[in-house]
Amino acid sequence: MKNNFSHIGLIFFVLIGVVPFGAAFIYALLYSFGVVGVLNTGFTLQYWETVIASGEVFKSFGYSALVAGISVVISVSIALWLALHFRKEFEKKFLSYMIYLPLAIPGVVAAFFTFQLFTKAGFFSRIVYNLGWINEARYFPDLVNDQLAIGIIITFITVVMPFFVLLFLNVYKNERLDKLSELAHSLGASSKEVLWKVSLPVILRKTWNLIALYFIFLLGAYEIPLILGQESPQMLSVLIVREIKQYDLNKISEGYAVAIFYTIVVTLIVSFIFTRKNKTLHEI
Amino acid sequence: MKFNWKPYILTLLVLLILFPFVYMVLLSMSSEWRFPEILPSYFGLKNWLKILSSDTGIFSSFFISVSISLSVATVSTLSGFFISRSVAYHPKKKALTLLTYFPYILAPVVFAACLSYFFLKMGLFGNITGIIVAQFMITFPYALIFFSSFWNERTRNLEDLVATLGGNTLQTYVKMLFPIAKGMLLICFFQTFLISWFEYGLTSIIGVGKVQTLTIKVFLFIKEANFYYGALSCCLLIFPPVVLLYLNKKYVFNKLI
Numbered sequence: 055m056k057n058n059f060s061h062i063g064l065i066f067f068v069l070i071g072v073v074p075f076g077a078a079f080i081y082a083l084l085y086s087f088g089v090v091g092v093l094n095t096g097f098t099l100q101y102w103e104t105v106i107a108s109g110e111v112f113k114s115f116g117y118s119a120l121v122a123g124i125s126v127v128i129s130v131s132i133a134l135w136l137a138l139h140f141r142k143e144f145e146k147k148f149l150s151y152m153i154y155l156p157l158a159i160p161g162v163v164a165a166f167f168t169f170q171l172f173t174k175a176g177f178f179s180r181i182v183y184n185l186g187w188i189n190e191a192r193y194f195p196d197l198v199n200d201q202l203a204i205g206i207i208i209t210f211i212t213v214v215m216p217f218f219v220l221l222f223l224n225v226y227k228n229e230r231l232d233k234l235s236e237l238a239h240s241l242g243a244s245s246k247e248v249l250w251k252v253s254l255p256v257i258l259r260k261t262w263n264l265i266a267l268y269f270i271f272l273l274g275a276y277e278i279p280l281i282l283g284q285e286s287p288q289m290l291s292v293l294i295v296r297e298i299k300q301y302d303l304n305k306i307s308e309g310y311a312v313a314i315f316y317t318i319v320v321t322l323i324v325s326f327i328f329t330r331k332n333k334t335l336h337e338i
Numbered sequence: 339m340k341f342n343w344k345p346y347i348l349t350l351l352v353l354l355i356l357f358p359f360v361y362m363v364l365l366s367m368s369s370e371w372r373f374p375e376i377l378p379s380y381f382g383l384k385n386w387l388k389i390l391s392s393d394t395g396i397f398s399s400f401f402i403s404v405s406i407s408l409s410v411a412t413v414s415t416l417s418g419f420f421i422s423r424s425v426a427y428h429p430k431k432k433a434l435t436l437l438t439y440f441p442y443i444l445a446p447v448v449f450a451a452c453l454s455y456f457f458l459k460m461g462l463f464g465n466i467t468g469i470i471v472a473q474f475m476i477t478f479p480y481a482l483i484f485f486s487s488f489w490n491e492r493t494r495n496l497e498d499l500v501a502t503l504g505g506n507t508l509q510t511y512v513k514m515l516f517p518i519a520k521g522m523l524l525i526c527f528f529q530t531f532l533i534s535w536f537e538y539g540l541t542s543i544i545g546v547g548k549v550q551t552l553t554i555k556v557f558l559f560i561k562e563a564n565f566y567y568g569a570l571s572c573c574l575l576i577f578p579p580v581v582l583l584y585l586n587k588k589y590v591f592n593k594l595i
Contacts, residue, residue, distance in 0.1 A: 059507060060424045060427065060428075061424075062424075063420060063421045063425070064424045064428065066421050067424060070421075070475065070478050071438055071478060071479055071482065072437055074456075074475050077453070077456060078453045078456075081452060081453075081456070082452040136351075140344065140348065140351075143344065143348055151584065152352055152355055153355075155356075155359070155580065156355055157579070157583055158577075158579035158582075160535070160553065161538070162553050162557065162575075163362070166556060166568060166569075167358050167362065167572075169560070170565065170569075171361075175373040177361070177376075179373070180373060180374045180375065180376050183373075183374040184374060184376055191373055274445025275445070276446075277538045277539060281557075290445075290448075291448055291539065294447075294448050294451060295448075295451055298451045313448050313451065316448060317444060317448070321440065324436075324439060325436070328439070329436075
């Protein structure tokens with residue numbers, strides 16, 4: 055009886071957790087090779103060749119990876135600094151609630167907020183104008199929809215960094231780093247040595263999988279780059295949706311080719327992360 | 339005497355955390371806030387009162403979002419709880435868990451774009467049911483991963499003990515498993531509710547603009563350059579999660595790590 059119950063559970067797992075992903079992947083693959091699709095007539099490599107020749111996907115991938123990488127590095131650095139310097143203060147009742155508050159802000163709201171603050175007629179532009187530093191709104195620097203993705207990076211940091219602070223605080227507590235630090239001190243280590251040789255290695259080794267996962271999440275972020283990004287290069291998800299959902303039916307196959315490329319790259323990264331030492335997320 | 343800079347940094351941090359909340363409320367209560375004014379020329383409840391009476395659709399969007407998120411959270415929490423047992427006790431647990439991560443890690447919007455053909459064929463395109471099904475495909479793997487740590491050796495021993503004492507499957511769940519998993523069920527419900535509540539990309543593709551959840555509404559107002567209503571929608575989007583976070587903050591991260 056119990057065995058039957060377990061089998062039913064597995065069947066549902068495959069139906070809900072595996073089949074949709076497999077179906078989506080196979081459909082996109084077939085579409086990218088011209089096997090299915092409105093105007094497609096049969097197997098062709100034409101769409102892949104076009105995608106590779108245009109180079110937009112590589113540009114977009116590089117751009118997305120750079121933006122996600124910079125955001126993660128800055129977020130982790132600030133979060134580490136905050137967690138290590140204000141650990142005791144964050145345990146107090148008021149602050150312990152305060153540090154959770156940013157988690158209530160979704161990406162779309164964070165992007166809207168950044169847009170309101172940093173646009174040419176935004177809040178900071180008004181302050182700078184009233185201080186007499188600029189004469190017109192157009193002299194305010196491009197901080198949203200800009201070439202350097204400053205708006206996107208700022209928003210990514212504000213969205214991701216609070217999570218890392220909470221994560222590092224918990225790791226510090228669970229790994230009893232205060233005791234380890236005390237021990238290192240009593241063995242003659244300086245504060246700097248305790249930081250660089252005890253606290254940081256333990257925290258980073260314990261959390262690097264999650265940091266890598268957050269890099270992947272940011273790589274595929276959609277709504278924030280959609281509001282704060284520029285026309286070209288676009289971040290990957292925005293590019294894929296733009297290609298798949300546009301009116302030029304010939305371009306749809308190219309969109310699916312980019313989606314397949316993205317899926318394969320992310321799959322390889324995730325497989326590498328989780329097969330390394332056979333660790334899964336909750337075993338970290 | 340050494341200068342103590344910590345209180346200043348902490349004060350700045352608290353101000354930075356509160357700033358978006360205050361700014362959104364301020365913006366939602368403003369109108370005619372033109373460049374270069376630092377403060378709005380009108381500040382009051384006009385916009386908030388309008389959403390109750392006019393056809394802005396914010397209020398209906400709020401209820402659509404609540405019903406979608408409640409449905410998604412309920413179904414994914416319960417199915418995740420039951421199905422994760424089969425996965426966790428399976429000899430190939432690690433491979434199955436790895437499979438679980440993919441739909442969750444892949445950008446939901448890309449997943450939805452690739453799945454949209456099947457939704458169209460099944461008549462799930464542009465309606466609430468379609469969005470619930472699509473969001474469920476993202477929240478279900480989360481619930482599965484979340485509960486996988488619950489099904490450990492201790493739980494298995496307890497199940498065996500109930501069976502030895504003559505309990506059937508129903509009694510095992512009702513009298514033993516549900517009571518000990520109560521806290522985790524609640525946290526998973528909150529988390530999946532938030533994933534659904536915050537979702538935009540997937541909802542916009544499967545809903546094709548016909549189902550206007552609050553996140554879709556925010557985008558529409560941004561496109562229309564109606565920032566006051568946009569901020570108002572943001573406020574409605576932010577405050578339920580604030581309450582939920584307050585309720586479960588004690589449990590969330592200890593369970594995640």
